[in-house]
Amino acid sequence: xxxxxxxxxxxxxxxxxxxxxxxxxxxxxxxxxxxxxxxxxxxxxxxxxxxxxxxxxxxxxxxxxxxxxxxxxxxxxxxxxxxxxxxxxxxxxxxxxxxxxxxxxxxxxxxxxxxxxxxxxxxxxxxxxxxxxxxxxxxxxxxxxxxxxxxxxxxxxxxxxxxxxxxxxxxxxxxxxxxxxxxxxxxxxxxxxxxxxxxxxxxxxxxxxxxxxxxxxxxxxxxxxxxxxxxxxxxxxxxxxxxxxxxxxxxxxxxxxxxxxxxxxxxxxxxxxxxxxxxxxxxxxxxxxxxxxxxxxxxxxxxxxxxxxxxxxxxxxxxxxxxxxxxxxxxx
Numbered sequence: 001x002x003x004x005x006x007x008x009x010x011x012x013x014x015x016x017x018x019x020x021x022x023x024x025x026x027x028x029x030x031x032x033x034x035x036x037x038x039x040x041x042x043x044x045x046x047x048x049x050x051x052x053x054x055x056x057x058x059x060x061x062x063x064x065x066x067x068x069x070x071x072x073x074x075x076x077x078x079x080x081x082x083x084x085x086x087x088x089x090x091x092x093x094x095x096x097x098x099x100x101x102x103x104x105x106x107x108x109x110x111x112x113x114x115x116x117x118x119x120x121x122x123x124x125x126x127x128x129x130x131x132x133x134x135x136x137x138x139x140x141x142x143x144x145x146x147x148x149x150x151x152x153x154x155x156x157x158x159x160x161x162x163x164x165x166x167x168x169x170x171x172x173x174x175x176x177x178x179x180x181x182x183x184x185x186x187x188x189x190x191x192x193x194x195x196x197x198x199x200x201x202x203x204x205x206x207x208x209x210x211x212x213x214x215x216x217x218x219x220x221x222x223x224x225x226x227x228x229x230x231x232x233x234x235x236x237x238x239x240x241x242x243x244x245x246x247x248x249x250x251x252x253x254x255x256x257x258x259x260x261x262x263x264x265x266x267x268x269x270x271x272x273x274x275x276x277x278x279x280x281x282x283x284x285x286x287x288x289x290x291x292x293x294x295x296x297x298x299x300x301x302x303x304x305x306x307x308x309x310x311x312x313x314x315x316x317x318x319x320x321x322x323x324x325x326x327x328x329x330x331x332x
Contacts, residue, residue: 036112037138042064043080043313044311045057047271051254051269053065053191053236053237054189054239056071059329066155066156066177068179070104074307076096076329077330079328086321105141110137117134119165133165136161139158140157141156150183153178153179158175162202170200177190190236197232201226201228205222233259235256235257237255237267239252251270252268253270253271265285265286267286269282270283278298278299283295294314295314310328311329313327
């Protein structure tokens with residue numbers, strides 16, 4: 001009892017400290033490239049505040065933790081459409097399957113896109129008649145293995161590209177993850193590292209005006225684009241069924257996120273399961289400036305040997321238009 005009391009006092013003192021959420025990457029907010037990789041790709045995950053690193057929900061789970069790929073017994077397919085602010089859409093597709101024994105493989109693809117936008121200039125603010133396009137995309141291959149009945153790991157290799165008005169940029173990245181069942185009830189513990197790779201910069205050069213300090217005149221010089229790091233993020237989390245009966249259950253999940261380009265934050269999520277057919281979800285992000293609360297619902301419809309999954313999620317944004325997500329999945 002004395003040990004518990006001491007531990008509780010230490011924990012309360014730590015929580016009340018000013019540095020419970022250290023700045024760490026916070027002072028570098030907005031200094032990463034390929035930031036579309038930070039968008040949640042699964043309605044099922046976003047409905048739980050994306051606290052899903054320790055969950056094997058559907059094929060999109062490999063986006064958050066490649067180690068989850070070896071936790072499925074069937075071939076899984078998932079497709080999502082995200083309505084992002086400013087009439088931007090994000091489409092995501094993923095499929096995973098067992099290739100042999102304890103070995104699993106997955107393929108995923110995502111593209112952030114918008115309709116062609118008319119070019120404007122200082123002297124033609126209403127448009128020049130020329131249009132440009134913008135697109136971010138990635139293609140990824142995932143391999144995972146179930147080492148024991150409790151532990152699995154996975155690794156993803158992906159090629160990420162961006163095309164903005166003819167300026168192109170590309171980079172190779174890697175994701176890694178583990179998934180571990182503790183053996184205590186349904187408690188599982190997982191960790192993942194996502195979007196790890198070298199710095200990237202747009203191809204080619206551009207011209208800029210500089211002031212010659214000797215002559216005092218402006219001159220035009222040709223220079224390379226600056227390079228930035230990808231939005232690498234380390235996640236660690238746990239999940240467990242807190243209550244379970246014959247037809248119902250309540251799942252709780254908590255996750256610590258450590259991004260390189262922002263402050264640490266915590267994601268929490270709940271999922272109510274009725275008869276393994278109807279789901280209600282909610283999530284909350286702590287120390288996240290733009291996003292906070294989210295809600296979601298899901299339905300599983302058996303069709304012969306197939307299982308059709310339909311999920312919807314709403315995430316509240318404090319300043320931008322709140323995005324909505326719809327995901328469709330198949331298990332067979």
